[in-house]
Structure formats: C-alpha cells, structure tokens
Amino acid sequence: MLFDWWWLRSPGKYSNSAAGVDNNGSLISTSYGYNQNSWYVDGKGGVRPALWLDIKSLIHNDSASYAEWVERCKHIAEKNKLVAEEERKLRKYHEADRKLSAKDYFGALKIFKKLDDYGDASSRVDEVQKQIIKAQELKLWEEREKEKKRIKADQERIAWKEYEREKQREAEEAYKLNKYQSAIKMLESKDYEAAYKEFIALGSYRDAAAIARTAKKEQLVEEQRQAEEKRKAEEKRKAEKMRRAEAQRQAEEKRRAEAQRQAEDIRRAEAQSKMWQMQGLCKYCGGKLSVFGKKCKICGKQN
Ligand SMILES: [Zn+2]
Numbered sequence: 112m113l114f115d116w117w118w119l120r121s122p123g124k125y126s127n128s129a130a131g132v133d134n135n136g137s138l139i140s141t142s143y144g145y146n147q148n149s150w151y152v153d154g155k156g157g158v159r160p161a162l163w164l165d166i167k168s169l170i171h172n173d174s175a176s177y178a179e180w181v182e183r184c185k186h187i188a189e190k191n192k193l194v195a196e197e198e199r200k201l202r203k204y205h206e207a208d209r210k211l212s213a214k215d216y217f218g219a220l221k222i223f224k225k226l227d228d229y230g231d232a233s234s235r236v237d238e239v240q241k242q243i244i245k246a247q248e249l250k251l252w253e254e255r256e257k258e259k260k261r262i263k264a265d266q267e268r269i270a271w272k273e274y275e276r277e278k279q280r281e282a283e284e285a286y287k288l289n290k291y292q293s294a295i296k297m298l299e300s301k302d303y304e305a306a307y308k309e310f311i312a313l314g315s316y317r318d319a320a321a322i323a324r325t326a327k328k329e330q331l332v333e334e335q336r337q338a339e340e341k342r343k344a345e346e347k348r349k350a351e352k353m354r355r356a357e358a359q360r361q362a363e364e365k366r367r368a369e370a371q372r373q374a375e376d377i378r379r380a381e382a383q384s385k386m387w388q389m390q391g392l393c394k395y396c397g398g399k400l401s402v403f404g405k406k407c408k409i410c411g412k413q414n
Contacts, residue, residue, distance in 0.1 A: 117157035121198045122205065130201055136190060138197035200229045207235070216243045287316045298322070303330035388414075 119138075121130040132138060207222035220239045226232035294309035303326050310323035384394040393400055398409025405414045 119194075119198060121202060130198060132194060136194075138194065138201060200226055204230065204232065211239065211242070214246070216246060287313060291317060291319065294319075294322075298326055298329075301329075301333065303327075303333055 115134040116131045119130040119132060123129045130138060203222050203226055207219040207226070210216075210219040210222070216239055220236065220243065223232045223235045223239055227236070290309060290313055294306050294313070297303075297306035297309060307323055307326040307330060310319045310326055313319035313323075383397070387397045388394045391400065392398065393407035393410060393412065394414055395412050396407065396410045398407045400407055400414055406412070407414060
C-alpha cells in the first residue's frame with residue numbers, strides 16, 4: 112500500500128489530530144484545511160521511523176560512494192532542519208490558537224506576529240486584532256451596562272430613602288399637630304403652665320415659640336391675678352374678723368352700760384325708797400300713807 116504522506120510526532124490542530132509531511136516534503140496539518148480527514152489519528156498515512164545511523168560503520172572512508180553518501184546525508188539533515196523549524200512554527204501556531212480559545216488575545220497576537228511569514232499567520236494577526244477590539248468594546252459595553260445598573264440601583268435606593276423620610280416627616284407632622292392642638296386646648300382652659308411646656312417642646316413648629324411666650328405671659332398675669340385675689344380675700348376676711356370683734360366689743364359695752372344703768376336705777380330707786388321711808392311716805396311711790404294700817408293712798412300698797 113502506498114501513502115503520499117507520513118505522520119510526525121507533533122500534535123495537530125485538534126486533540127485527535129497530528130502533524131504530517133506530504134509528498135513534496137512540506138509540513139501538513141489539519142490547520143491547512145484541505146483533505147482534513149487524512150490527518151486525524153484514524154487516517155491512513157506512512158510512518159517514518161527516526162533512526163540514528165553511524166554511516167561510517169556501514170561504508171569505508173575510501174569508498175567512491177562515501178562522498179555521495181555524505182552529500183545525501185547533508186541534504187537530508189538540511190531537509191530535517193527545515194522540517195523541524197516548520198514543526199516548531201506549527202506548535203507555536205497551535206499554542207496561539209489555544210491562547211485564543213482561552214481569550215488570551217494578546218498572548219495569541221504576540222505569537223501570530225512572530226509567525227508572520229508562516230501560513231496564514233499574518234491574516235490571523237488582523238483577525239486577533241479585530242477580536243481584541245471587539246473584546247475591549249464588549250468589555251466597555253459591559254462596564255457601561257454595569258454602571259447603568261449601579262446608577263439605577265442607587266437612584267432607586269435614594270428614592271426609597273426619600274420616600275421613607277417623607278413618611279417619617281408626615282408622621283412627625285401628625286404627631287406635632289396633635290400635640291399643638293392639645294396645647295391649644297390647655298391654653299383655652301387656662302392651664303397656662305402645661306400649655307407653655309407643650310409649646311416649648313414643639314420648638315420651631317408653626318408659631319409654637321410665639322404662643323409659648325404668650326402662654327408664659329398669661330401664666331404670669333394669671334398668677335398675679337390669683338395672688339391679688341388671694342390678698343383681697345385675706346383682707347376681706349381680716350376686715351370681717353375685725354368688724355365682728357368690734358361689734359362684739361360694742362355689744363359688750365352696750366350690755367355693760369345697760370347693766371350699769373340698771374344698777375344705777377336700782378341704786379337710785381333704793382335711795383329714793385329709803386328717802387321716802389325716812390320722810391314717812393310710801394316706799395314704792397312716795398305717796399302719803401294712811402295713819403292706820405300704813406297703806407299707800409296712791410298705789411294702795413302695804414308699807
Ligand atoms: Zn304708794
């Protein structure tokens with residue numbers, strides 16, 4: 112069976128392919144794109160064994176064909192060197208492809224640039240450069256999208272916070288309004304001290320500060336009024352007490368004077384009666400008495 116190519120030990124483009132050498136001595140691999148099946152490991156090709164031969168041990172130095180052998184060996188060595196170089200380049204080419212698969216664009220680009228004169232390496236350079244630009248653009252686009260999302264989330268968070276603050280403000284407003292209204296009621300019921308405390312606690316809410324001042328003034332006025340009222344009541348109470356004491360004193364005096372007067376009247380009447388008795392008249396009325404029986408001719412009383 113004849114084959115027009117042979118296997119090399121170097122790997123091919125894919126894990127199940129290998130490099131080979133074709134019948135004109137150039138390197139072939141699946142990366143070259145023609146008749147690809149030939150170079151998968153189940154393809155049919157020749158195998159060139161690698162041998163180390165000591166030519167000198169086979170042919171005598173003085174043999175006529177010796178020079179010819181040396182020339183041929185030189186030629187083969189030259190060819191082998193070229194093939195080895197081609198193989199090295201192919202390995203590099205595949206390495207660049209692997210880097211590309213792993214998205215190491217710059218690593219691949221560096222290799223393809225070095226391989227410039229090899230195969231389609233120069234067009235691969237353009238391709239990778241385009242991919243780099245695309246990848247960078249994609250990255251930029253992704254970053255922009257991410258940024259947009261972040262901004263949107265931030266805005267939502269800010270809006271939510273604002274909403275919560277608004278709710279809190281409303282609750283505070285309702286609470287303060289309630290306090291304010293109850294303080295107004297305190298003011299109306301003249302509980303100035305409590306009202307003052309409430310309005311002070313309300314701080315800068317509406318006209319609370321002004322009302323607090325008014326409440327304080329009203330409180331002072333009220334306190335003064337109450338003190339005045341108390342003082343007047345006390346005065347009145349004292350005056351009443353004095354008036355009562357005076358009336359009692361006067362009544363006592365009057366009673367005493369009356370008693371004195373009565374005593375004087377009795378004393379005077381007794382003196383008169385004595386005088387009348389001494390003059391032999393009626394001791395009751397000073398009337399003349401009858402000679403017999405000592406009976407008053409005026410009042411008729413028995414003396
Ligand atoms: Zn008499």
